[in-house]
Amino acid sequence: MAVHLTATALPEVVVIEPELSGDARGYFYESFNSRDFSEHVQAGVEFVQDNHSCSSRGVLRGLHYQIAHAQGKLVRVVEGEVFDVAVDIRKSSPRFGQWSGVTLSAENRRQVWVPPGFAHGFVVLSESAQCLYKTTDYWYPEHARSILWNDPAIGIEWPIDFEPLLSEQDAAAVHLADAEHFE
Secondary structure, X not given: OOEEEEEOOOOOOEEEEEOOEEEOOEXXXXXXXXXHHHXXXXXXXXXXXXXXXXEEOOEEEEEEEEOOOOOOEEEEEEEOEEEEEEEEOEOOOOOOOOEEEEEEEOOOOOEEEXXXXXXXXXXXXXXXXXXXXXXXOOOOHHHEEEEOOOOOOOOOOOOOOOOOEXXXXXXXXXXXXXXXXXX
16 A cells, blocks of 8 residues: 555544556556555554445535444545545543544545544535545444534634535534533
């Protein structure tokens, strides 16, 4: 897995950019290699589920997490463009409540590693976007939680000039101060 790693404002959240091999026929790259991920990003991670979401322009999903069975997520976009966000919700962290954001697109082929203990969300900037993400634990709806996407205590600078489209769950999300946190 020939990659370039970039730290974010949250050191545990890492941007992964693959090295592309290409010629007149097209291109090839490794989107995931367990051995290299363990060596260069985080050791001991086992992915158990692959998810695929498709959303139209203006859809904002998040900020999601599971309070039990916390999930790490390796996220990439295979069609379109999104602004992807991670928020540290570990109460013992010196960066509690801080966020980092990165643009992921089919064109830039970036991935972002969001470890357990972080809330995650994204907004679609293109006409549509398809996101693929691996998770380190299964989805348990009874443990699913959402933090309000525009909580002023977090202050995420979403690169949008429109009111995003939210699910009922995300519209009813709570502020960070009222959310369940990780220790």
